[in-house]
Amino acid sequence: MHEWWAYVDYFRTLFHEYFAQYVDQLEKYVHLMTDDEIQNFDEEIKRKEKEKHIEKLNKDIK
Structure with missing residues:
Protein backbone atom coordinates (compact mmCIF):
# COMPACT_ATOMS: atom_id res chain seq x y z
CA MET A 1 0.00 0.00 0.00
CA HIS A 31 -1.79 40.07 -21.85
CA LEU A 32 -4.86 40.98 -19.84
CA MET A 33 -6.05 44.44 -20.77
CA THR A 34 -7.06 46.93 -18.09
CA ASP A 35 -10.29 48.91 -18.41
CA ASP A 36 -8.35 51.98 -19.55
CA GLU A 37 -6.59 49.99 -22.28
CA ILE A 38 -9.92 48.61 -23.49
CA GLN A 39 -11.43 52.11 -23.57
CA ASN A 40 -8.42 53.48 -25.48
CA PHE A 41 -8.67 50.59 -27.93
CA ASP A 42 -12.38 51.28 -28.51
CA GLU A 43 -11.69 54.99 -29.02
CA GLU A 44 -8.94 54.17 -31.53
CA ILE A 45 -11.32 51.94 -33.52
CA LYS A 46 -13.98 54.67 -33.57
CA ARG A 47 -11.41 57.25 -34.68
CA LYS A 48 -10.24 55.03 -37.55
CA GLU A 49 -13.84 54.41 -38.63
CA LYS A 50 -14.46 58.17 -38.72
CA GLU A 51 -11.31 58.71 -40.78
CA LYS A 52 -12.40 56.06 -43.28
CA HIS A 53 -15.84 57.64 -43.52
CA ILE A 54 -14.33 61.09 -44.10
CA GLU A 55 -12.02 59.70 -46.80
CA LYS A 56 -14.98 58.07 -48.52
CA LEU A 57 -16.94 61.32 -48.42
CA ASN A 58 -13.97 63.20 -49.86
CA LYS A 59 -13.71 60.68 -52.71
CA ASP A 60 -17.45 61.00 -53.38
CA ILE A 61 -17.18 64.79 -53.56
CA LYS A 62 -14.36 64.63 -56.13
Missing part, protein backbone atom coordinates in the same frame (compact mmCIF):
# COMPACT_ATOMS: atom_id res chain seq x y z
CA HIS A 2 2.87 2.35 0.78
CA GLU A 3 4.26 1.95 -2.75
CA TRP A 4 0.91 2.95 -4.21
CA TRP A 5 1.01 6.27 -2.35
CA ALA A 6 4.54 6.82 -3.60
CA TYR A 7 3.25 6.54 -7.18
CA VAL A 8 0.41 8.93 -6.39
CA ASP A 9 2.86 11.49 -4.97
CA TYR A 10 5.15 11.06 -7.97
CA PHE A 11 2.39 11.69 -10.53
CA ARG A 12 0.96 14.54 -8.48
CA THR A 13 4.40 16.18 -8.47
CA LEU A 14 4.75 15.73 -12.24
CA PHE A 15 1.30 17.20 -12.78
CA HIS A 16 2.04 20.25 -10.63
CA GLU A 17 5.34 20.88 -12.41
CA TYR A 18 3.71 20.58 -15.83
CA PHE A 19 0.79 22.79 -14.83
CA ALA A 20 3.15 25.43 -13.41
CA GLN A 21 5.05 25.54 -16.71
CA TYR A 22 1.78 25.91 -18.61
CA VAL A 23 0.63 28.79 -16.41
CA ASP A 24 4.01 30.53 -16.79
CA GLN A 25 3.73 30.28 -20.57
CA LEU A 26 0.21 31.68 -20.49
CA GLU A 27 1.36 34.63 -18.41
CA LYS A 28 4.07 35.33 -20.98
CA TYR A 29 1.82 35.15 -24.05
CA VAL A 30 -1.51 36.43 -22.74
Whole structure:
Protein backbone atom coordinates (compact mmCIF):
# COMPACT_ATOMS: atom_id res chain seq x y z
CA MET A 1 0.00 0.00 0.00
CA HIS A 2 2.87 2.35 0.78
CA GLU A 3 4.26 1.95 -2.75
CA TRP A 4 0.91 2.95 -4.21
CA TRP A 5 1.01 6.27 -2.35
CA ALA A 6 4.54 6.82 -3.60
CA TYR A 7 3.25 6.54 -7.18
CA VAL A 8 0.41 8.93 -6.39
CA ASP A 9 2.86 11.49 -4.97
CA TYR A 10 5.15 11.06 -7.97
CA PHE A 11 2.39 11.69 -10.53
CA ARG A 12 0.96 14.54 -8.48
CA THR A 13 4.40 16.18 -8.47
CA LEU A 14 4.75 15.73 -12.24
CA PHE A 15 1.30 17.20 -12.78
CA HIS A 16 2.04 20.25 -10.63
CA GLU A 17 5.34 20.88 -12.41
CA TYR A 18 3.71 20.58 -15.83
CA PHE A 19 0.79 22.79 -14.83
CA ALA A 20 3.15 25.43 -13.41
CA GLN A 21 5.05 25.54 -16.71
CA TYR A 22 1.78 25.91 -18.61
CA VAL A 23 0.63 28.79 -16.41
CA ASP A 24 4.01 30.53 -16.79
CA GLN A 25 3.73 30.28 -20.57
CA LEU A 26 0.21 31.68 -20.49
CA GLU A 27 1.36 34.63 -18.41
CA LYS A 28 4.07 35.33 -20.98
CA TYR A 29 1.82 35.15 -24.05
CA VAL A 30 -1.51 36.43 -22.74
CA HIS A 31 -1.79 40.07 -21.85
CA LEU A 32 -4.86 40.98 -19.84
CA MET A 33 -6.05 44.44 -20.77
CA THR A 34 -7.06 46.93 -18.09
CA ASP A 35 -10.29 48.91 -18.41
CA ASP A 36 -8.35 51.98 -19.55
CA GLU A 37 -6.59 49.99 -22.28
CA ILE A 38 -9.92 48.61 -23.49
CA GLN A 39 -11.43 52.11 -23.57
CA ASN A 40 -8.42 53.48 -25.48
CA PHE A 41 -8.67 50.59 -27.93
CA ASP A 42 -12.38 51.28 -28.51
CA GLU A 43 -11.69 54.99 -29.02
CA GLU A 44 -8.94 54.17 -31.53
CA ILE A 45 -11.32 51.94 -33.52
CA LYS A 46 -13.98 54.67 -33.57
CA ARG A 47 -11.41 57.25 -34.68
CA LYS A 48 -10.24 55.03 -37.55
CA GLU A 49 -13.84 54.41 -38.63
CA LYS A 50 -14.46 58.17 -38.72
CA GLU A 51 -11.31 58.71 -40.78
CA LYS A 52 -12.40 56.06 -43.28
CA HIS A 53 -15.84 57.64 -43.52
CA ILE A 54 -14.33 61.09 -44.10
CA GLU A 55 -12.02 59.70 -46.80
CA LYS A 56 -14.98 58.07 -48.52
CA LEU A 57 -16.94 61.32 -48.42
CA ASN A 58 -13.97 63.20 -49.86
CA LYS A 59 -13.71 60.68 -52.71
CA ASP A 60 -17.45 61.00 -53.38
CA ILE A 61 -17.18 64.79 -53.56
CA LYS A 62 -14.36 64.63 -56.13
